Amino acid sequence: MEKIKILILEDSLEEANILQEALKDSYTIVGVATSYNEAVAFYHIHKPDLAILDIFIEGEREGTRFATYINENSPIPILFLTSARDKITFSAAKIENPYSYLLKPVDPFEIKFTIELAFEKFANEVGQLSTKEEASIKINEELLIKKKDCLFKIAKKDVYYVVADDKYCRVHTKDMQFLIQKTLKSFLEDFADSFIRTHRKYLVNKHEIERINIADYNIVLKNGVSVPLSQRHKKDVLKEFNILK
Amino acid sequence: MVLKAKSVFLFLFIYHLSFCQTTYIESVIANECIVCTNEKKVKVSQNLWHQAHLAFEKKKYEKTIELLLKDVESNVCLKKLLKGNVFFRLKLYDKSLMLFKDEVLLNHRKYHLAALKGISEYYLVKNKDSAVIYYNRILNEKNLPVRLRNEVYEGIAYVNVTEEKFDEAHFFYEKLLSFYKKEQDFLSLGRTYTNLGNSYFEQYKDNKAKKYLDSAYVVSKVTNNQKLRSRIAYNLYLVSEALKEHKEAVQYLKEYNILQDSIQTEKTIWKIAEQKEAFNLEKKQVEIDQKTKQRNVFVVFSLVILLLLLAIFWFYKKLQLKHQQIGILNEELKETNALKNQIFSIVAHDLRSPVALLKQKFQLQTVNEEDETITIDKNVVSIIDSLSFLLDNLLSWSLSQSNLLHVEKDWFPLLPVVKQIEHQYKSLLADKEIVFKIENLYSVLLFGDMELFKIVVRNCLDNAIKFTPKGGEITISGVAESEFFKLIIQDSGTGIPEDVLKTLFELNAKKAQKDTQGRKSSGLGLHLVKSMIELNNGTIQIQNNPRGGTNVNISVPYKNIA
Structure with missing residues (x-):
């Protein structure tokens, strides 16, 4: 469970400071770049989850240029910073789609929502996070989770098991659990390669299985938690682990 | 035509210029015509002199005068000469004399002989002695044309006969005879023989007269001139009678009658032909008239068209000028428009940004309360x-007024928008101790421009807070309808009075309502709300809640998400 990593491209120190001030509590700022080259370097070193870009750096459209660079490598959500809601600026920024924008000077409360929106747009699931109290979306190989107005991400490998709970799913990591508004089936569809169904209500990370007790119909995970194994799913599970038979 | 007969018996005495022979004067006049002499190629109808002398030759004297009056090109002396001859033939002798005696004409190198001839002819009528004087004057001239000389001889001979100076007359006649014989001019020969015959007849030398008349008769047969022949025949009849040769006389009378008849017939034929x-001519005239009429119509028509074209051209010029003016005005308008846009952008950036920055500073300051360097x-x-x-x-209002507002419609989540606005009003809500509730807004996406929608909700909430008393309640809730x-x-x-409710969305400061703290609102907010919600394809409705307070209903296209 990690905070969201953000890369900022902004040539005005004052603006950058304000941004940092507004974001530092809820997010990890991996770097504030003041030029295109610097931004590219930070991008490769820190592998940020989101980029906040000022469209104009030293009067040039370096923001949009960097956005093009991101989209050509491994794309991440992009948030444009702009000082005006005028047409010219946006038609220039619009080449990177989907996009979100933030009007300068930034409102510390507004920025949180705009970041959520940028993720939603990136995943093509507008409203999935922002219209709900608790929710999650899949971004690349990670799970983006919203819990009480906070966003954080979990890498696929950190999830031990998932339990279905009515319309929701309860996701268990090594030391935490949280509810997401997602069915077990859609969860499995998203992460089919590393998870296996052991029970009508359980989904288990294959790599976290410590021991399978065939007689007791349960599975002991690496953190000591045991989850049930049903008669129906026993065959599929054993097929995955035929060496341990 | 001058015919003179002294004797009762004599039917005629022939002077010159009869029988269609061209006289000297006529030849002079015709010689001055460029058409007849082929000097230049000129249209016959255009040469007035030609027409005039032709008319003169055809004995249409009035027409001749008319044409002479029109003619301005020809020589004045020449015109006088012709005019004098016309008057002479019309028997206006005194007038003709006046013209012939014109100083310039008499001294004219070319025409003075003709003028002298004219004068002598006048005197031949009026005073024969004076005529002889003028004849002699002509004869004294050098380089006398033969025709004129002959004519003068004949004139002198004629005068001598009338004055019974027969010998002198015979002298001239003999001269003429020898000349005409040489020239083989049978007509003139016949005439001279006749005159000689008449002269002898006058002297009662009937045999001699018969002899000459016989010669004239023979010669006249060659000429085939019926007039001459008829006269000779008649004279022969008279002479034969005088000689008591009745048989011959009857024969000549018969011949005379026959010739007279044929002359009469010829005259009738001529008349008919004429x-x-x-x-x-009349027919032609009608045709010409018609053509002239057509031409006139054509001319008028083309004139009208020309005028019309001119008018069109004039209007076109005027229109062009107007277009130019419009173009200039357009340029000015563009400039002012650009200026206006610039002003808006100044308002947008240079005025709005510092205020927003100020706001941001204070917000961050309140967050870092532990600093406490400034108490806010x-x-x-x-x-x-x-x-x-x-x-x-x-800014939004002026942008929307000038169509500069950037409208970007898309699906956007409703809940965070409302929450954000709630956050902005948190301190105000707390101050007024208003209970604020959000109900039923989860999982809803609206369609439209999010920023515009924010302005709408913010204004509505602003109004609600303004008009809600301390300790009141504000609820934002949602109802999903079909679309x-x-x-x-x-x-x-406090609610809104009914009369205000009707004109709520108009910009009118007069109906501005006072809020709970007694402040007046501008009315700009609601006006803006209406135009923004319309840009978002939505509707807005404001009504008084029967349980007190006001309900603002905003309807926008939506969809639910899972």
Whole structure:
């Protein structure tokens, strides 16, 4: 469970400071770049989850240029910073789609929502996070989770098991659990390669299985938690682990 | 035609210039005609002199005068000469004499002989002695044309006969005879023989007269001139009678009658031909008239068209000028428009940004309360808030008025928008101790421009807070309808009077309502709300809640998400 990593491209120190001030509590700022080259370097070193870009750096459209660079490598959500809601600026920024924008000077409360929106747009699931109290979306190989107005991400490998709970799913990591508004089936569809169904209500990370007790119909995970194994799913599970038979 | 007969018996005495022979004067006049002499190629109808002398030859004297009056090209002396001859033939002798005696004409190198001839002819009528004087004057001239000389001889001979100076007369006649014989001019020969015959007849030398008349008769047969022949025949008849040769006399009388008849017939034929010609001329005239008429119509028509074209051209020029003016005005308008846009952008960036920055500073300051370097009066924050709000409204409104507003429609989540606005009004809500509730807004996406929608909700909430008393309640809830999501902003405030409700969305300061703290609102907010919601394809409805307070219903296209 990690905070969201953000890369900022902004040539005005004052603006950058304000941004940092507004974001530092809820997010990890991996770097504030003041030029295109610097931004590219930070991008490769820190592998940020989101980029906040000022469209104009030293009067040039370096923001949009960097956005093009991101989209050509491994794309991440992009948030444009702009000082005006005028047409010219946006038609220039619009080449990177989907996009979100933030009007300068930034409102510390507004920025949180705009970041959520940028993720939603990136995943093509507008409203999935922002219209709900608790929710999650899949971004690349990670799970983006919203819990009480906070966003954080979990890498696929950190999830031990998932339990279905009515319309929701309860996701268990090594030391935490949280509810997401997602069915077990859609969860499995998203992460089919590393998870296996052991029970009508359980989904288990294959790599976290410590021991399978065939007689007791349960599975002991690496953190000591045991989850049930049903008669129906026993065959599929054993097929995955035929060496341990 | 001058015919003179002294004797009762004599039917005629022939002077010159009869029988269609061209006289000297006629030849002079014709010689001056460029058409007849082929000097230049000129259209016959255009040469007035030609027409005039032709008319003269055809004995149409009035027409000749008319044409002479029109003719301005020909020599004045020449015109006088012709005119004098015309008057002479019309027997206006005194007038003709006046013209012939014109100094310039008499001294004219070319025409003075003709003028002298004219004068002598006048005197031949009036005073024969004077005529002889003039004849002699002509004979004294050098390089006398033969024709004129002969004519003068004949004239002198004629005068001598009338004055019974027969010998002198015979002298001239003999001279003429020898000349005419040489020239083989049978007509003149016949005439001279006749005159000689008549002269002898006058002297009662009937045998001699018969001899000459016989010669004349023989010669005249060659000429085939019926007039001459008839006269000779008649004279022979008279002479034969005088000689008591009745048989011959009867024969000559018969011949005379026959010739007279044929002359009569010829005259009738000529008359008919003339009439025919006149008729044809009339017909031609009608045709010409018609053509002239057509031409006139054509001329008038083309004139009208020309005028029309001119008028069109004039209007076109005028229109062009107007277009130019419009173009100039357009340029000016473009400039002022650009200026206006610039002003808006100044308002947008240079005025709005510092205020927003100020607001941001204070917000961050309140977050870092532990610094406590500056104690922030909450009033300052709310004043900055309302200032920035007003500026935002003003900017959005002016942008929307000038179609500069950037409208980007898309699906956007409803809940965070409302929450954000709630956050902005948190301190104000707390101050007024208003209970604020959000109900039923989860999992809803609205369609439209999010920023415009924010302005709408913010203005509505602003109004609701303004008109809700301390300790009141404001609820923002939603009802999903078939196509539209109805956002209801409900307050427990004072409500709106019915008459104000009707004109609520108009910009009118007079009906501005006072809020709970007694402040007047501008009315700009609601006006803006209406135009923004319309840009978002939505509708807005404001009604008084029967349980007190006001309900603002905003309907916008929506969809639910899983």
